[in-house]
Amino acid sequence: MRSRRSVRATLVALAATAGLLAAVPAATADPESPAPAASPSAGVTVKVAETAADRLGTARKALVDAVSADVLARSHDASELSPRTAVAQLAEEGRKVVVDVREAKGDWARGVAYVEASREHHGGPEGWLFVAQRENGTWVPGLEGDKAFAEHVATSPLVGKAERATITAYAEREADPQAKPGEIGIQANVNGLLLPWAPNTVMTLTGGPHTHGGVGNWSALDFAGGTGEVRPSREGTATSMCGAGGGWTRVIHPGGFSTDYYHMHNTAYFNGTAISASTRLGSIGVDTCAGGSATGPHVHWSLRTYDANLNGAYTWLNGRTIGGWTWYNGSAEYSGCGTRQGLTACPGTVIYNRHA
Numbered sequence: 001m002r003s004r005r006s007v008r009a010t011l012v013a014l015a016a017t018a019g020l021l022a023a024v025p026a027a028t029a030d031p032e033s034p035a036p037a038a039s040p041s042a043g044v045t046v047k048v049a050e051t052a053a054d055r056l057g058t059a060r061k062a063l064v065d066a067v068s069a070d071v072l073a074r075s076h077d078a079s080e081l082s083p084r085t086a087v088a089q090l091a092e093e094g095r096k097v098v099v100d101v102r103e104a105k106g107d108w109a110r111g112v113a114y115v116e117a118s119r120e121h122h123g124g125p126e127g128w129l130f131v132a133q134r135e136n137g138t139w140v141p142g143l144e145g146d147k148a149f150a151e152h153v154a155t156s157p158l159v160g161k162a163e164r165a166t167i168t169a170y171a172e173r174e175a176d177p178q179a180k181p182g183e184i185g186i187q188a189n190v191n192g193l194l195l196p197w198a199p200n201t202v203m204t205l206t207g208g209p210h211t212h213g214g215v216g217n218w219s220a221l222d223f224a225g226g227t228g229e230v231r232p233s234r235e236g237t238a239t240s241m242c243g244a245g246g247g248w249t250r251v252i253h254p255g256g257f258s259t260d261y262y263h264m265h266n267t268a269y270f271n272g273t274a275i276s277a278s279t280r281l282g283s284i285g286v287d288t289c290a291g292g293s294a295t296g297p298h299v300h301w302s303l304r305t306y307d308a309n310l311n312g313a314y315t316w317l318n319g320r321t322i323g324g325w326t327w328y329n330g331s332a333e334y335s336g337c338g339t340r341q342g343l344t345a346c347p348g349t350v351i352y353n354r355h356a
Contacts, residue, residue, distance in 0.1 A: 040069035043087035045098045047243065052104040052111075059134065060101070066139040067099050067113055067130055074143055075115045075126050076215055094119055095291055100243060102271055103158050107134035110158045110272075112241050113143070117213055117291030124212040124220065124262055124300060125248070125290035127241045128312065129272075131156050145312025163237045163272055166254050173256025173306050191255035193233040194277070195223065195323030195353040196301045202226050204350050208336030209329050212260070212302040212314040218329050218336070219314035223284070224298040225350065230281045233259045233301075233322070238270035238281070247287025250304075251275065257315075262300040263287050324354025 041064045053060060072078045078086035078097075087097055095116040102111040114127030131152035132141035142149030150171035153159050159167065197203050207222030232238065236253035240246055247264040265285030286294035294300075303322070305315045317327045318336075325338030325345060337346040345351045 040065045040072065040083040041099065042084060043091060043097070044068045045096045047098065047100040049102050052101050052109065055104040056101070056109065059139070063101065063109055063132060063139045063141075064099050067111075067132060067141045068097065070130070070141050070143050071097060071099065071113045071115065071128065074128065074145070077115065077126075090115065098290075105158055108132070108156050108158050109139075110156070112239060114241060114290050119288065119291050119293055121214070121293060122295075123214045123292045124260065124302060125292065126213055127248070127250070127290065129239060129250070131158065143312075145306065159272075162274055166237050167252055169254055170252045170256055170258060171306065190257055190303070190320055190322055191234070191253070192355065193253065193257060193259070193303075193322050194355065195221075195325075196230050196233060196259070196261055196299050197223070197226055197353055198229065198231055198278075199353050199355060202350050202352055205338070205345055205347055206298055207334040208347055209317045209327055210333035217314055217316040218333060219304070219317055220300055220302040221317070221327070222298050222300055222334075224296065228283045228297070230261055230264055230284060230299045232261075232275060232277055232279060232281060235275060235277045238273050238275045238279070240267065240269050240271065242289035244269045246289035247282065247285055248290055249281050256305055258304045260300075260302040260304065262292070262302075263294045263298060324356055325351065
């Protein structure tokens with residue numbers, strides 16, 4: 001099987017070839033030759049900050065093609081399809097693929113990209129931070145979770161010193177390949193992460209461990225009530241995944257974990273911004289800026305880390321202690337509970353957020 005980088009290179013090369021073929025007068029084209037390959041970014045929603053657009057110039061299209069190819073190769077709903085087919089099928093479901101280029105400088109660019117979740121049911125979108133470098137005229141993006149991302153973070157002038165230290169710790173945290181989801185011990189250590197509101201105050205658990213986007217590890221919890229104010233689980237580097245006004249924020253923490261907060265409203269805007277544990281992210285809400293659904297105001301909180309293959313992933317909660325509560329899967333998604341000092345909290349329970 002070809003590597004993801006070779007697949008990306010092939011797609012981008014095909015896109016470039018398509019551009020050359022399109023310039024040939026129709027009268028000289030061979031009517032029996034195959035149709036030009038579609039650009040990897042065809043049908044993708046593209047956002048580019050004005051300053052980044054000015055600095056990228058004509059290199060913008062190639063950058064977006066390269067990032068789009070990687071995103072579609074990584075998405076669990078698109079990875080087995082051609083880019084054109086994947087985007088078309090997602091569009092039929094009312095879902096967009098978004099590439100948002102936020103900064104550019106010289107041969108570097110960074111931003112976020114995501115695939116919207118289905119709006120037919122509760123769930124979360126797939127999304128990644130990216131850093132891209134132009135090497136010998138070709139853009140090589142690193143999506144959060146792959147080796148290129150870790151390499152680019154270490155050298156890109158678009159990543160500040162403090163942010164580099166935090167993201168590097170995240171990118172280098174490789175779980176023990178022998179560890180099993182739910183195994184209590186060193187792999188369950190989350191370095192003091194809290195639940196997504198102020199310590200020593202309460203919210204109501206409305207959903208036990210469940211998947212973030214309908215597949216994979218049961219990595220998410222739902223909370224509502226309390227003051228309604230959402231705070232990060234720990235200090236770190238925050239990024240507003242949907243852009244200004246969107247209800248989805250990701251925080252990368254020291255120690256190798258990141259956390260997602262979705263469905264918020266009245267959100268603050270962050271773009272690789274250093275924040276403290278007391279920073280207000282937003283309020284519980286029903287925002288679906290990147291798909292999914294919400295029947296009432298809440299925050300959908302998810303835990304991410306890297307696995308042994310350097311893949312950024314929504315990781316298991318079973319057996320991990322967060323906010324003073326050790327979380328366990330139930331017999332079905334959303335039904336699991338937390339335990340603390342002999343107490344058990346299942347959905348519907350009001351709980352305190354504790355450091356220990």
